[in-house]
Amino acid sequence: MRLEKNTTPPAFDATGTDGEDISLHGLASRRLWLIMSRFAACPFCSLRLDRVARAYAELHDRGVEVLVVFPSSLERLRRYADKYKPPFRVVADPDERILSLYQVENSWKGELRSIVNPGKVVRALRAAKQNPLAVDSAVHQMPADFLIDRNVIEQVRYGERLDDGFDPSHVLRWANSARSAASDNTVQ
Secondary structure (H helix, E strand, O other), X not given: OOOOOOEOOOOOEEEEOOOOEEEOHXXXXXXXXXXXXXXXXXXXXXXXXXXXXXXXXXXXXXXXXXXXXXXXOHHHHHHHHHHXXXXXXXXXXXXXXXXXXXXXXXXXXXXXXXXXXXXXXXXXXXXXXOXXXXXXXXXXXXXXXXXXXXXXXXXXXXXXXXXXOOOHHHHHHHHHHHHHHHHHHHHO
């Protein structure tokens, strides 16, 4: 069953690609964009994470932490994802324990929806510059995004295509609305 907004996110502990321990509990006092990605060599994910990386400074300035979870081994993440030098934290979840907690889904229909757009597929493959056949998790796994503020899931997006997820501009609007709501509460 999918997670819903206005609920407490499932807690987890993990180790980032930087070797540091990460705890959802440790991030509970912050706004968090939690991205459940597909496998490390996924060309669609590479394009998307590049957009997130380019927006990260502004996201961070607005008080949003970004954490990306891949169902790949640490070795594969270092081989594929780390070459983009992501400014945000990245977690390996090869046994898919975290993805399972967050009810990340598999969908053959979603995969088919993605590949019927040849232009998008070609752009993803060209930009990724890596082997898209280096799959180390379910090829039809869909991404999922969660916007969490003070340990409450405020927004959820379960992907319907391989490249689905919140756009950084959407997350920035969310961060701005959260900031204005917080300032309205302190003024009263």
